[in-house]
Amino acid sequence: MSHADTHDHDHDHKPKGFVKRWLMTTNHKDIGTLYLIFAFAMFILGGALAMIIRLELFQPGLQFVQPDFFNQLTTMHALIMVFGAVMPAFVGFANWMIPIMIGAPDMALPRMNNWSFWILPFAFTMLVSTFFMDGGAPAAGWTLYPPLVLQGGKNLAFAVFAIHMLGISSIMGAINVIATIMNMRAPNMGYLKMPLFVWTWLITAFLLIAVMPVFAGAVTMLLTDHYFGTTFFNAAGGGDPVLFQHIFWFFGHPEVYIMILPSFGIISEILPTFSRKPLFGYVSMVYATAAIAFLSFIVWAHHMFSVGMPFGGELYFMYATMLISIPTGVKVFNWVSTMWKGAMTFETPMLWSIAFVILFTIGGFSGLMMAIAPVDFQYHDTYFIVAHFHYVLVTGAVFAIIAGVYYWIPKWTGNMYSERLGKIHFWWSTISVNVLFFPQHFLGLAGMPRRIPDYSTQFAEFNMWSSIGGFAFGLAQVFFIWIVYRTIKGKGTTKATDRVWEGAKGLEWFIPSPAPHHTFQDGEPVKDEQLAHVSSH
Amino acid sequence: MSNTEVSNKSHDQYYVPHLAKWPIVGSIGMTLAAVGAATFMNSETASTPVMMYLGFAVLIFMMFGWFAEVIKESEGNLYNPQVDTSFRMGMVWFIFSEVMFFACFFGALWYVRNLSVPWLGGEGVGLMTNTELWSGYEGVWPTNGPGDVGGKFELIDPYHLPLVNTILLMASSITLTIAHHALVDGARKKVIGWLIATVLLGAIFLFYQVEEYIEAYQHLDLTLESGIYGSTFFMLTGFHGMHVTLGAIMLTVITIRLMRGHFKPESHFGFEAVAWYWHFVDVVWLGLFIFVYII
Numbered sequence: 001m002s003h004a005d006t007h008d009h010d011h012d013h014k015p016k017g018f019v020k021r022w023l024m025t026t027n028h029k030d031i032g033t034l035y036l037i038f039a040f041a042m043f044i045l046g047g048a049l050a051m052i053i054r055l056e057l058f059q060p061g062l063q064f065v066q067p068d069f070f071n072q073l074t075t076m077h078a079l080i081m082v083f084g085a086v087m088p089a090f091v092g093f094a095n096w097m098i099p100i101m102i103g104a105p106d107m108a109l110p111r112m113n114n115w116s117f118w119i120l121p122f123a124f125t126m127l128v129s130t131f132f133m134d135g136g137a138p139a140a141g142w143t144l145y146p147p148l149v150l151q152g153g154k155n156l157a158f159a160v161f162a163i164h165m166l167g168i169s170s171i172m173g174a175i176n177v178i179a180t181i182m183n184m185r186a187p188n189m190g191y192l193k194m195p196l197f198v199w200t201w202l203i204t205a206f207l208l209i210a211v212m213p214v215f216a217g218a219v220t221m222l223l224t225d226h227y228f229g230t231t232f233f234n235a236a237g238g239g240d241p242v243l244f245q246h247i248f249w250f251f252g253h254p255e256v257y258i259m260i261l262p263s264f265g266i267i268s269e270i271l272p273t274f275s276r277k278p279l280f281g282y283v284s285m286v287y288a289t290a291a292i293a294f295l296s297f298i299v300w301a302h303h304m305f306s307v308g309m310p311f312g313g314e315l316y317f318m319y320a321t322m323l324i325s326i327p328t329g330v331k332v333f334n335w336v337s338t339m340w341k342g343a344m345t346f347e348t349p350m351l352w353s354i355a356f357v358i359l360f361t362i363g364g365f366s367g368l369m370m371a372i373a374p375v376d377f378q379y380h381d382t383y384f385i386v387a388h389f390h391y392v393l394v395t396g397a398v399f400a401i402i403a404g405v406y407y408w409i410p411k412w413t414g415n416m417y418s419e420r421l422g423k424i425h426f427w428w429s430t431i432s433v434n435v436l437f438f439p440q441h442f443l444g445l446a447g448m449p450r451r452i453p454d455y456s457t458q459f460a461e462f463n464m465w466s467s468i469g470g471f472a473f474g475l476a477q478v479f480f481i482w483i484v485y486r487t488i489k490g491k492g493t494t495k496a497t498d499r500v501w502e503g504a505k506g507l508e509w510f511i512p513s514p515a516p517h518h519t520f521q522d523g524e525p526v527k528d529e530q531l532a533h534v535s536s537h
Numbered sequence: 538m539s540n541t542e543v544s545n546k547s548h549d550q551y552y553v554p555h556l557a558k559w560p561i562v563g564s565i566g567m568t569l570a571a572v573g574a575a576t577f578m579n580s581e582t583a584s585t586p587v588m589m590y591l592g593f594a595v596l597i598f599m600m601f602g603w604f605a606e607v608i609k610e611s612e613g614n615l616y617n618p619q620v621d622t623s624f625r626m627g628m629v630w631f632i633f634s635e636v637m638f639f640a641c642f643f644g645a646l647w648y649v650r651n652l653s654v655p656w657l658g659g660e661g662v663g664l665m666t667n668t669e670l671w672s673g674y675e676g677v678w679p680t681n682g683p684g685d686v687g688g689k690f691e692l693i694d695p696y697h698l699p700l701v702n703t704i705l706l707m708a709s710s711i712t713l714t715i716a717h718h719a720l721v722d723g724a725r726k727k728v729i730g731w732l733i734a735t736v737l738l739g740a741i742f743l744f745y746q747v748e749e750y751i752e753a754y755q756h757l758d759l760t761l762e763s764g765i766y767g768s769t770f771f772m773l774t775g776f777h778g779m780h781v782t783l784g785a786i787m788l789t790v791i792t793i794r795l796m797r798g799h800f801k802p803e804s805h806f807g808f809e810a811v812a813w814y815w816h817f818v819d820v821v822w823l824g825l826f827i828f829v830y831i832i
Binding site: 023157 | 550551553554555556557558559560561563564565567568571572574575578579603619622623624626627630631633634635637638640641642644645648649652653654656657661662670671680681682683684686687761762764765766767768769771772
């Protein structure tokens with residue numbers, strides 16, 4: 001965001017030259033920018049793979065790709081979107097916003113912060129390079145279940161080491177977030193005065209540190225089973241392929257909350273601003289987030305109802321999973337109550353946030369349906385689950401990320417985005433994403449299996465609609481690149497004020513737009529009237 | 538809130554380094570090591586993983602450079618107590634991540650011993666599996682599975698080398714604590730002496746561990762490929778051994794730093810971090826001794 005140089009903050013010792021500014025940076029804003037740009041690039045790459053998938057599924061029969069390559073596409077689409085797009089995007093938000101929101105001079109461990117980011121491009125280059133190897137990319141699905149994943153080509157070692165590197169990056173990033181929040185808050189910034197985005201990230205960071213090492217262990221076992229003759233997942237040697245599924249989902253279920261809790265935080269910042277009311281039930285939001293995080297550790301086997309589990313296990317995991325709807329319900333009702341009788345306006349971030357609340361809730365309800373073990377036997381591995389997790393991840397996590405970009409980009413760049421283009425982007429995306437994913441519910445209920453390039457002709461019509469929606473949604477995100485580019489360059493836009501939004505509260509709105517390279521000097525207390533969530537409300 | 542920029546010189550402000558040149562070196566080293574190792578594992582002919590070694594060399598170079606920078610800043614009094622707290626939190630949460638990594642392998646051991654092996658032996662839902670697929674398999678630990686993977690093997694007697702090793706590591710925790718108390722009292726020579734004792738105890742532990750592996754491979758036919766017993770035994774003890782090695786190297790570095798006059802009685806985070814790490818690998822060993830060797 002070099003245009004910032006032209007403003008009156010160029011006395012702030014920004015390192016000169018590309019290498020020093022970006023490769024060796026210790027500045028939380030620059031690192032946040034790097035994360036966001038990288039996540040955007042991976043979002044486009046993962047999206048491109050999804051476009052090929054939808055192209056193949058446009059009609060029954062095999063038109064464009066072979067089944068094995070199709071499997072590589074679904075696997076890599078998921079790995080790239082989860083670890084390359086959604087997670088780094090949230091870390092980008094964390095880097096940019098947490099120090100500003102709590103009045104800290106920077107992240108607690110700035111050099112390690114740089115390393116957390118600069119591992120990612122290397123890890124993904126390695127992971128994506130497997131497409132060009134003998135036997136191609138991993139093709140057993142992102143869940144990497146053995147024994148299938150052990151029967152692939154040379155990609156396994158590369159994929160496993162890439163995952164190790166991503167894990168190291170995530171753990172270092174999470175440690176930094178925790179140390180920053182616990183140690184770097186300005187005086188008078190008590191825990192229960194923190195913006196909810198900071199709270200959700202604190203809890204997300206605990207989840208990351210707890211489960212990324214477990215995932216590292218699981219893929220290490222895959223590696224040694226494949227290359228060194230161990231038998232963790234081989235029944236002949238006394239192991240069990242299902243063991244992998246248990247370990248994977250012990251990681252995997254908290255992982256899906258790692259991708260949604262920061263979304264909750266972003267939405268909880270935006271809704272109060274445009275409702276011109278403080279967030280309803282702030283403290284209950286904090287407790288609900290903690291409760292969701294706790295529950296995420298004890299529900300993992302609901303991903304495995306059809307795999308063969310003792311009856312008591314099925315019952316336990318069914319009821320424990322249903323419990324999650326309680327704290328999640330608290331959140332949804334709080335969001336609705338925040339808007340209730342508010343002086344609402346519908347700027348672009350608000351539109352995305354309202355769509356988030358509605359569409360994420362649809363995803364939550366289909367999740368509740370699948371929590372019912374006997375019914376899940378019917379849904380398992382069908383397009384119903386594909387529809388479910390795309391509702392929570394695309395219209396959930398990705399919508400929240402886009403909402404957050406529109407909400408804070410004036411603060412980041414000093415320029416307002418074009419409200420007209422933003423609204424076009426919103427309606428285009430929201431309509432197309434429902435055309436894309438809603439029919440998949442019906443396909444799944446009718447029995448169409450996931451991860452198969454061909455299908456019975458009875459599924460043709462809904463698949464065609466889904467593909468048309470997919471292409472439209474994909475194109476809308478290319479349009480988004482253009483909107484963001486114009487905003488950064490300040491083309492056809494107006495200058496942002498410091499406050500940006502009329503109803504905005506929180507420290508980030510009391511500093512100039514664009515935010516100067518260095519924001520706060522430590523030691524200065526925060527004033528209560530600057531904050532949105534002070535208990536006097 | 539003012540927008541005055543952070544001065545990096547003042548002692549009472551949070552130290553924010555201006556440039557970080559080492560992370561990118563670390564990323565390159567990590568990538569070389571990973572690509573080198575993956576290529577080596579995939580190659581069908583015998584080869585030397587040159588690229589992997591090069592990657593490790595770059596990583597070691599990076600660590601020297603990075604830590605040297607931090608030590609220089611620390612000895613130059615650039616860090617205030619708040620920076621110290623950040624480092625402490627960093628180390629605590631790093632150790633927690635390590636705990637979870639070992640928990641993953643301990644969990645796998647628990648699962649195979651209590652669930653999957655009994656199921657293969659016909660318990661509970663495994664009746665048909667046992668009758669149809671693995672008829673005659675008893676499912677009793679220790680086992681290399683119904684396929685007798687890796688052939689017959691014998692176990693290591695927990696009350697010989699492993700017991701000695703337990704005593705060695707427990708003793709090393711005590712010597713390390715004595716060293717810590719001496720550091721707080723300002724008795725530098727005493728600290729160095731007890732630290733050297735700690736490193737020696739760790740080294741003897743590692744020596745016996747290697748002896749045990751040789752014994753297992755050459756005389757007991759217990760190898761990494763001895764079914765699930767070999768898998769869990771060598772992966773758990775192997776990762777632990779790697780951590781002891783790392784801890785011993787860290788203790789050695791701390792000893793050298795003490796000889797050069799680093800650390801003060803009231804401020805010695807580097808020492809404490811390594812001590813926490815050492816106690817952590819000790820606790821893991823206790824878990825191993827009980828759950829892997831004895832039970």
